[in-house]
Amino acid sequence: MTQTTVDPAEVAKFEAMAAEWWDLEGKFKPLHMMNPIRLKYITEQIAAEFGRDLDDDKPFAGLRILDIGCGGGLLCEPMARLGATIVGVDAAERNIPVAQAHARQSGLDIDYRWTTAETMAAAGEQFDVVLNMEVVEHVADPLAYLTACQQLLKQGGLHICSTINRNPKSFAVAILGAEYVMRWLPKGTHEWSKFITPDELYDLIRKGGLDPVDRKGFVFNPVLWTWSISDRDLSVNYVTASIKR
């Protein structure tokens, strides 16, 4: 779709949806609350891996980053602000013009595409960093998916993957808590049986051809209402970093 053939009514609709995606008190509130801690982990890993100083202007300039499951662009926009060349892909077609509308409002240049990791890999696309956040628990074949992520990386590239652990606590917190009690997420967002333990994920990442180098927990404190990064508590949300050697 090009700028000249855009229907103004369609644009208005997508801008409204973008507003919904970016409404901090709206239906994506849990994602917004968690986003700063995800970004902290991602930016520190990228800076360390590629020897970048975050005090510099555009510290990620020259890095090509792929965000899988980009949604409204909550990760893509920060990466673009840091100077990265960013491609955001989403399997949900309607997310693409929504993300494009918001990037335009933010004055950011982001390449959003309606496609999948597997299609991108088959086309031979190559990236320095693949962001794979809260996606693997939704895919039908995690190993095939993680193999595609590996194929998308250049030699020495960084893969960051976060997901939800599978244990009674994660069932209570992520499904009963977030979906049923707090109504943060639509019921049925998650299937508990698809959740993956950190050891299972490490194993899948290795089988996919990547070398896992780090894992941390994202921990929500319901009293202080804040998220933090934990070395030890990977009981619900957690994140991994792996390298293509």
Added chain:
Amino acid sequence: MSHGQSRDLAHIHAMTYDHDLLIVGGALNGPALALAAAHFGLSVGVIDTVPLDTYKDPSFDGRAYALALASQRLLKGIGIWSKVAGVAEPMLEIKVTDGIAGQGPAPWMLHFDHAEIEEGPMGYMVEDRHLRPAFMEAMEESDRITLYAPETVTAQSLTENGISVTLASGKTLTAALLVGCDGRKSGTAERAGIKRTGWTYGQTGIVCAVAHEKPHGGVAHQFFMPHGPLAILPLKSNRSSIVWSETDARAAECAAMDDATFLEVLKPAFGSFLGDISLEGKRFTYPLNLTLANSFIADRIALVGDAAHGMHPIAGQGLNAGLRDIAALADVLRDARHTGQDIGSPIVLSKYQQWRRFDTATLAVATDTFNKLFSNDNPLLRAVRDVGMGVVNSIPALRRNFVREAAGLTGDLPSLMRS
């Protein structure tokens, strides 16, 4: 520092803004925030109503700041301290004394010594005439800071992805975030519709400097006189800065006096422990009132220092509290910048508000209570505070805690204020 035209660098920083950050107010808090933000890569515009060279007048005028140790660390972090260290007087001890009406200060009752904490002096006295030029010089040295002065903000409005400010000259500037460092009558807050809560004390602060015969030995004194407190703070050589709070009527009388008459009124309160005294520089008067902004943030706006909380200057905590806001806001903005977040987004600003608002309200109420308790000749209150001072003074751990509080080392310290 560039002056308006050369905005090339600003454009590299932010594709869609003139600057990442716009600051209204160039006295002390504004430049401190500008320097802190420039250090982690933000492009900053500072708007001030007075011409650039106003702050370069070096004559001694008697105004000085009691910088807590935490504030000194912040100044070190932003490259100011090295410019004023040579002219700063360390505060080694604080003596608090309960004065008796007509009799001058009683023997000291509370004594805080920096030797009780390991971090060094509790703070430093720095004269206004040294501090302001140091800030100007540091801003000139930074290629990320642009000064717009003399300029007045006439309007501010939200844009699709930022905030736009209109200046009296007709110039329009845009940024991701606008910070009001424009004092207790903050126009930034007013234009944003932020209301204020406040009250007056019926007291006025008289500020001046005195020269005295004997050396002060780095000791700061606070005499609690019946009408209000008298602070004597050590300056370089045999000079001290005085903050004397009096009832409005009495202060107006004092303001009308000539220097010789005023000195005769001051002497009995001051006492003779530093030998003979004489006035130096000018006398300044400040009506004391407390004003708290009902919110420290609005859409793409944050308030800092007196714009957020104008406080009773009883313990010299006004500038220190402002610098603490700045250190906290700098931490929050630095995290946001490092993670590629929009520095003006509500999620970022609410972190600053959560961090500072409770702290500030607590300090304002504590200072207020302290003042009411001590500015009183009621025998019962007198007995209560005498007992209280005795208790604090006799328990080393409690005393140490007060010293650390005075040095600004308690609470959740922003990174710029850690050693």
